[in-house]
Amino acid sequence: MGKCDALIIGGSAGSLDVLLRVLPLLNHELSFPIVIVIHRKHGTDSLLPELLSGRTKLIVKEIDEKEEIAAGTIYIAPSDYHTLIEHDHSFSLDYSEKVNYSRPAIDVTFQSAAEIYREKLVCLLLSGSNADGVNGLISVKAWGGTALVQDPASAQVSFMPEQALIHAKIDYTLRIEDMAEFINLLS
Amino acid sequence: MNLELPAINDEQVEVLLADLLENYGYDFTGYSKASIKRRILRLYSLDKALSFAEFRYRINNDNFYFKRFVEQITVNVTEMFRDPSFFKTLRDVVLPKLGTYPFIRIWLAGCSTGEEAYSISIILKELNLLHKSLIYATDLNPVVLEKASLGMFAMSQMKQYSENYILSGGTNEFSSYYTANYSLAKFDDELKSKLIFSTHNLVSDHSFNEFQLILCRNVLIYFDRDLQYKVLRLFDDSLEGLGYLALGTKETLDFSPISPNYKRIPSEKIWRKVS
Numbered sequence: 001m002g003k004c005d006a007l008i009i010g011g012s013a014g015s016l017d018v019l020l021r022v023l024p025l026l027n028h029e030l031s032f033p034i035v036i037v038i039h040r041k042h043g044t045d046s047l048l049p050e051l052l053s054g055r056t057k058l059i060v061k062e063i064d065e066k067e068e069i070a071a072g073t074i075y076i077a078p079s080d081y082h083t084l085i086e087h088d089h090s091f092s093l094d095y096s097e098k099v100n101y102s103r104p105a106i107d108v109t110f111q112s113a114a115e116i117y118r119e120k121l122v123c124l125l126l127s128g129s130n131a132d133g134v135n136g137l138i139s140v141k142a143w144g145g146t147a148l149v150q151d152p153a154s155a156q157v158s159f160m161p162e163q164a165l166i167h168a169k170i171d172y173t174l175r176i177e178d179m180a181e182f183i184n185l186l187s
Numbered sequence: 188m189n190l191e192l193p194a195i196n197d198e199q200v201e202v203l204l205a206d207l208l209e210n211y212g213y214d215f216t217g218y219s220k221a222s223i224k225r226r227i228l229r230l231y232s233l234d235k236a237l238s239f240a241e242f243r244y245r246i247n248n249d250n251f252y253f254k255r256f257v258e259q260i261t262v263n264v265t266e267m268f269r270d271p272s273f274f275k276t277l278r279d280v281v282l283p284k285l286g287t288y289p290f291i292r293i294w295l296a297g298c299s300t301g302e303e304a305y306s307i308s309i310i311l312k313e314l315n316l317l318h319k320s321l322i323y324a325t326d327l328n329p330v331v332l333e334k335a336s337l338g339m340f341a342m343s344q345m346k347q348y349s350e351n352y353i354l355s356g357g358t359n360e361f362s363s364y365y366t367a368n369y370s371l372a373k374f375d376d377e378l379k380s381k382l383i384f385s386t387h388n389l390v391s392d393h394s395f396n397e398f399q400l401i402l403c404r405n406v407l408i409y410f411d412r413d414l415q416y417k418v419l420r421l422f423d424d425s426l427e428g429l430g431y432l433a434l435g436t437k438e439t440l441d442f443s444p445i446s447p448n449y450k451r452i453p454s455e456k457i458w459r460k461v462s
Binding site for chain 1: 405
């Protein structure tokens with residue numbers, strides 16, 4: 001096992017383009033799961049996993065509740081639920097109040113995963129127009145994990161990564177063209 | 188102690204859940220740990236508890252606070268005609284089928300503040316079935332049931348609910364079902380004439396009737412697998428042959444012990460009991 005047990009990617013406005021560029025460059029055999037939490041409109045489920053699975057040979061699927069988390073799989077958080085991680089490395093879904101006007105909220109998944117994976121968690125916050133994910137990254141650091149943000153200069157909407165850089169201790173700031181290599185080296 | 192780390196650890200969560208069971212008879216031990224811990228931490232911070240010991244003492248000794256605790260650690264987020272396509276299938280497929288029966292008994296388990304109960308009443312009324320229906324709307328939490336029985340929801344939600352209603356196949360003027368009273372929309376008394384609100388705890392209470400339709404949406408996600416299967420068996424025991432069981436968008440009967448007896452309506456989380 002490498003230094004990473006899970007990679008969680010959060011993003012909002014402008015993050016989809018990043019994923020579409022990065023996913024095709026990922027190794028087809030990653031030793032950890034990737035969980036993607038991005039804000040989107042309720043009722044458009046299935047579209048996002050379909051879109052992303054066209055860009056990679058890795059398995060891409062929307063999360064089912066209580067599903068066991070497997071390495072080498074890309075999981076998409078369903079719209080209109082929060083995604084949490086259990087101690088036995090399975091997903092729980094939660095239909096509680098929105099956080100940062102968002103459900104799924106990136107903070108909820110980052111915070112939940114922070115405590116489970118601790119120093120073997122890597123979280124990456126992409127482009128976006130609100131500060132969801134920033135508190136999550138603070139928790140990730142508190143538990144010893146690694147916090148990454150997209151280089152605000154390369155972000156379509158720089159607010160989200162900028163807020164993270166102001167408020168959290170960020171380990172690395174990544175340009176889009178460097179993300180895939182960084183992720184592949186986590187294996 | 189680092190401030191960003193949670194104020195309550197897993198062992199302390201277990202202590203609180205054991206207290207609730209012992210002192211109040213509420214069994215949350217089969218709930219998904221991640222979710223319940225998050226709810227407890229949220230309340231701890233919301234109420235600015237000074238220490239775990241103080242928080243625990245209050246829950247165990249202050250009856251008023253205990254009620255707040257139960258209300259806050261369970262999720263009571265709901266809306267009218269949530270997932271309109273689901274309500275469209277109820278309207279177009281399920282309820283017309285049940286309409287051929289002389290009497291329709293429906294159980295809405297985990298009804299929270301009642302938004303779905305009134306939604307179902309509206310559809311039954313439009314299908315001209317309300318007069319021969321009874322809807323048992325249950326929740327473990329008496330506080331939310333009191334709100335539900337008032338039939339009053341925030342005016343600010345009505346635009347969203349009206350859109351949901353139309354998407355679910357409703358053709359009337361949605362505003363004809365309520366009267367605006369300042370910030371509240373008061374729904375017609377006729378809609379609650381066939382609603383029976385009552386406490387029922389899915390974890391500890393038994394079957395109390397036989398139904399032709401059981402709805403339990405976004406409740407099982409908070410339970411661990413074992414408790415989910417136990418509750419599904421309770422539903423199976425409470426459902427007539429050829430009756431329907433409806434779950435939430437992300438919930439499933441698949442892999443459960445009762446699944447061989449059920450056939451799913453394509454594209455919706457509704458199953459029919461076939462044996």
